[in-house]
Amino acid sequence: MASIAARRLAKELKEIHAEGCPVGINLLKADDFETWWFSIEVMGESLYKNEAYTLQFRFDAQYPISSPAVQFVVTDGHQAPIHPHVYSNGHICASILGNEWSPVLSVTAVCVTLQSMLASCKKKERPVDNDRYVRHAPDNPKKTQFHYDDDT
Amino acid sequence: MSQTNDSSAPARPSGPEGSGSEPLNIEGLQPQVLYDLNQQALERTLSDGPLVHDIAPLSILRSEYEANDNHVFVKEIDWLIEHGYKDFRRVKGDGDCFYRAIGFAFFVQLLANPDSEMAVVTTLSTLTATRQLLNETGVQELVYEDFYDQMVALTENIINPDPTTGSVLTLEKLLKFFRDPQESNTIVMYLRLITAAQIQANVDEYEFFLFHPDTREPMSVPDFCNRVMGLGKEADHVEIKALCDALRWNVQVAYLGGQSKDEVNFVKIPDTPYPGFDPVVLLYRPGHYDILLK
Known part of the structure; x- marks a missing residue:
C-alpha cells in the first residue's frame, strides 16, 4: 500500500538523485520514508561561514498535505546553529513549517528557505525564550504552537 | 448509517453562559459579532x-436555530423549505468545507448524470x-500529480471499474x-491547487479583490495563492469564482446571513x-458551507 506520502517522497528522492541538491545542501540519509537527513551550509559571506549543520525531516502519512517535522539535529556531536529562530534543542520557528506550510513546497525547497534564513541573520543569538521553551518542548516541533514574530 | 449526531443538543450561538432562556436579539448585532457567534456554534457542532455527513432534513437545522431563538435564520430556512430545499448534507467545519462540499457534490451529480459516459468524458477533458x-503557473508536476491522478481516477471510476476492487463508483463508495x-x-488539495x-x-481579473479574510488587508497574488494552497484555510467568493472558472463548474450559494429580507x-x-x-x-452560513438539496 503506497500512501500518498510514500509516492511523493519517492519522486522527490528520485529528483534529488537525478539532479542533485541545491548548492550548499547535501543528502545525508534517506533510506526510508520516515526520516531524512541533510547537511546544510550557507554559501558566501555570512555569520555561518564554514559551518555545516544537519537538518532532520520527519514525515507522517499525510505528507505533503501536512508539513514535515523539521529540526536541526543536536545529538551525536551535532549542534543547532545559533540563530534568533532556532532553539538549542534544534527546533525552528519558521512559519512555512507551521501555518504557512503548503504542499507546493518540497523537501529541498524547505532546505533552501532555511538556508536563506541563516544567510540573512544579523546577529548570532538564541531566541529570547530559549531556556523556557527547551525545558518544556515536545519531542515533535509540530506540536508546538509557535508565534511567528517576523518574516523569515 | 451510524455517525450522524444531528440529534444532539444544538449549540447556542447566544451570549454569555447563564443568560438562561433570555432570547438573543440577533437582528441588532454587528455582522462581526454575528459571525463570531456563528463560528463558535459551528465549532461546537462540527x-x-x-467529514461529510448523511443527508438530513433542513427542518433539523431549523429546529436548532429555533431552540436558540434565532428567528432570522429560522425565517430564512423556512423560505428555503418552502422553495423545495428540503434536505442538506453537513460538511465538517474544518476550514476545508467549501472545497470538500463542492467536490463531493460534484461527484454526486456526476454519478446521477443520466448520460454519465458523456459527463465523465467532458470532465476528463477539463481536468x-x-x-x-x-x-x-509553475506548479511542479511532482507537487500536483498525485492529487491530479486521484481526481482523474475517481472521475474515471464512475464509468470504469476500479482495477483493485473491480467495481464502479457508487454513492456509498464515494x-x-x-x-x-x-x-x-487529496481532492481538497487538487481543488486548492487549481484555484490558486x-x-x-x-492576475488582471483578480488582483484587486484579494483580501485577507481576517484582517481585510489587501494581499499580493503570491501571498493570497499561498494561503489558498494550504489546508484548512477558508474560501470566499474569489476562490469560488476561480475554481468554477478553472473547472467549468456552476455553483449556487444560498446565503443565510441574518439579513432578514423576505427571501x-x-x-x-x-x-x-x-x-x-x-x-x-x-448552503452558506457565516464562515461555513454545507450542501443544500432539493
Missing part, C-alpha cells in the same frame, strides 16, 4: 463527526486542461472515500453558467 494551467481524511484531502493556479493565471439570497457563480452541468447548490 468539530466532531464525519486535462487544468494540468496545463498548473504547468503554466461517501467512504470522502470520509477518509487522507483520500478526501487560476488566480495566478488571471434567501442565491448567488450564482459564474453569472452565466457553463453549459453541460447543473449547478451544485451550497
